[in-house]
Amino acid sequence: MGILQRITRNIDNRYWDPGLIGFPVKNSYTAGVAGQRFFEEIKENGRIFGSKCAGCDLTYVPARIYCERCLSGLEEKDWVDVGDEGTVYAYTEVHQTKSGEAKEKPSLIAAVKIADGLLIHRLGDCLPEAVHIGMPVKAEFKPKNERQGGIEDIKYFKPF
């Protein structure tokens, strides 16, 4: 044994609760050079953009400012409108909340393949039983006046 004493009675147990200022971490994130423009296109024009690395022949969705495989910079000329349609690449029905409790109504989350990218988003207007890998889906945008410049400007993807 490494140490000579132990706590042996529950009544002696003590944990320290740091109270209100326990772990005060709050952040405000920019979307980045690519994200700023990507969300602007969704917000203003309802268009989804990818960026294409000619060398690797890959179109990233969402668009980026660099290719992760070869680290080439992807510039304005490399941005491509990839349309608002894709296919379900993988999906899951989430039964627990972020706090680990059972949800009243499970939510459907999918990785939607558009060009060479996977947009992670909700599925809507469809029954969980009907979802399958390879299912064509289309982005349902929020009305323009409700868009704020973020991934949630797309309401969900729905089958078509």
Next chain:
Amino acid sequence: MSEVVKVFGGTALSEKDISSGKIFLTKDSLDCAYAWDTGVAINRYLAELKKGNIIATRCRKCKRIVLPPRLFCELCFIPVNDWVYVHDSGVINTFSICHVHWDASRVKAGEDPHLPAVIEIDGASPGMGIMHLLGEVKPAKIKIGMKVKAVWRPEAERTGSITDIKYFKPI
């Protein structure tokens, strides 16, 4: 440098970029709550503070009396089991007069500044300090080397915490 590195990345944003709402921001906070196991040594340290005592441990090999108490000597690397009461007085090793709160907000005019100090506790080995606050003293009068004594909260208000000592005041 100029021959090979000509361009430096990094797009600086101004306060106006942010306040105008032109830049999209996502906000989030980490909703993690913690309940730390105090363990044997700190458990006893806190329990003794509640009684109005400061307790330390002594290593049988190097004879150091250390604060906060621990169940092992980090230098000799052996278990420690010799508990020693030390005094609630000591000497200021160093201090500061701090005009900002923990969250970086400014101490307002009329409010007292925070007076943190490292206090070498009497009865512990030389140099064995703890961080605490000073009180009942004009900031300009604080000196390194000054003798100080703990001012305890009334017994009924103590919870078994380092804050059971309100602060140290000069004697």
Next chain:
Amino acid sequence: MNKRVAIVGLGHSGFGTTSPDLSYREMIFEAATRCYEDAGGIHPQSIDSFVASSEDFMEGISIADEYVPDQLGAVLKPVHSIAGDSLQGLASAMMQIKTGQQNIVAASSFSKVSNLSNHEHLISYATDPAYIRPFNENPYFIAGLEMNRYLHETGTTREQCAAVVVKNKYNALNNPGAVYAAKVELEDITTAPYLSAPLGIFDMSGHLDGSIVILLASEDKAWELTDKPIWINGIGWATDTPNLDSRLEGLGSARYAKLAAEKAYRMAGITNPFHEIDFAEIDDTFSYKELQHLEALNICGPGEAGQLLELGCFAPGGDFPVNVSGGSLGCGYLHEANGLQRVAETVRQLRKEAGKRQLPEAETGLAFAWRGVPTATGAAVVLSTRP
């Protein structure tokens, strides 16, 4: 290659779902004491360097590195932290010895996850703030997506995944330190509520508190410290893309595991791991991960792991025993200490110190760890009784 490196000491402490009787410092001191005694009673002053593996928020300390030295006996010594799985920490320790600057290095890691109230929020903070977090979902949905894709790509079934849980929890019954040991049936797992379908709540390993310290030494020092050194013959670690949006290839297969293992095998001179390695302790944070990892580690072909499991190939008496200790599903998940947990169990088998679960033929073993969602980083190590 420079010097050969061996594991010469091993110690642990804790290993409970909670550990209120000790602070994390006291727990690590206990593990370190055991480790140093295991290496012939070495004093930490004689250890050249120390590596800890931790990640800030787990302990609720913003610079967790600060609190490493004292309980390891490492005050004013070279100490650094690897913000990664502890198997990467082990690799860092090994590299230090191979440079020739150090001869004896300790690697440590611990988990006090019981002190954290809502682990999911923390995992969520590891996901992309702009593209993932706004959905405000339980972050284990990523495991749900992976499992869905894995089953689709390989034809592996839900039941085969559940069989991993049944096997590992049963194996754990022979491991006195395994708190999630149980004798369960497939139905117990498959009929349990979903966490994120197809992933059920029992497909995920439970949290564990504990601390592990492992001591490494160069060849000449190793023989001074122990008469049963376990040699690190190959080590490798790798990261697939961290971006979910470009993880097309990696979503259904554990590419990080493939890359890490290739490196480790190459260093160890292994060309046919199934035949040249006797057993493995590999990451089973989620049930499907054990199967996915076996395929990526080239123990079997894509889509074969589930069937081989059903044939008993990975059972303690099978051709290639996997997670005889019970794995994370049977022992509990130690977070960043997971890798050292896998290494410790492999070392015990190789030293023939595994008690009731001792395998008769254990000369070369494989340990593999993954960092969990949302990461795509894994590390593999080939350990052997022969250098």
Next chain:
Amino acid sequence: MRKVAIVGAGMTKFVRRALETPKELSFQATKTTLDSCGLTLDDVDCVAHGTAPDAFDGLHQNGEYMVDGCGGWNKPTMRVYVGGGTGIHAIAHGWHHVASGLFDTCLVVCEEKMSSAMPHAQAFFLTIFDSITERALEPNLLWIFALEMNRYMERYGYSKEDMALVAVNNKLNGLKHPASQFTDQVTVEDVVNSEMMAYPVSRLDVSPVSDGAAAVLLASERVARRLTDKPVWIEGVGWSLDTAYWATRDLYYPRYTDTAARMAYEMAGIREPAKQINIAEPYDPFDYKALHHMEGLQLSPRGKTVELLRDGHFDRDGNLPMCPSGGLLGVGNPIAAAGTMKVCELFWQLRGEADERQVPGNPQLGVAQSWGDLMQVSSVVVVGI
């Protein structure tokens, strides 16, 4: 011991608030580094990266998040961490990768984006203190530095004006750095009269919060000789972590810097550092810290450092130029990136590529040092040509 060289270096501008995400900042520094030595990602064997507290970037497992920007796709990647000391320690960490014989080339990338912290990066520092015995006092980061600075000044009878001179010098050097976030020169009076934060620390004694990234590429001797005729060799690395019970140490002298420096000097075969070393880049998040560290680095006799400073000993054209880059005070302090920036500076200085900032006299040997945790850790790297 296998010889390892720095063959390329790059960084971003250090700015108050960047539009870029942490990955994008990492990408910009990494790409610049690769371009500077004409390599592509295919030439890179592994990535050793660093970033300081996760809280600033606001990402748990931040090393995983940013790693594609560091060139880590499908490569061995490992994030090292010693708090504020990470930026220089990452060089030692990268050295382990190459000197061990496991890899021939290693990208070392450090990044920090402090601006995402709300309401202010300072608030997160509450959580670096002991969870139970210190945090209840509601401390902030300035406390410990103020306590250390006060102790140091008291011990040797230094004044606030003495300390301010470091801020003035470094900021003056920094004006010549193209990546610096400052444009204004300051005087000793400006520093001394700036807003009092925590006596004796005033606002201008402190380096600012910044966003940025910096990177270097390490290569084994064989690869380095092929790539460049001006490799900068890593001659020595050392690091040391002192006890977490910080109030039990006397803060006037940085023991951790002392032990780390001796370890690095021993490896480099340096017996008389103050005579042999031509450029020093000590860690200077606060002005007093540069002097404190010069003593720990054995580059200045204890208690005589201000005298030497006033004599111009540490000026760019002095005997031992100190922080010719401008340091954290003069360029900016994106924590981990700031340390790596110092090594980039030595790389450029020793190759004679530092433009306006160039130290005269063909410097041969430089030392960079960083510091972090609870005033507790130092990492030291000695480089030479």
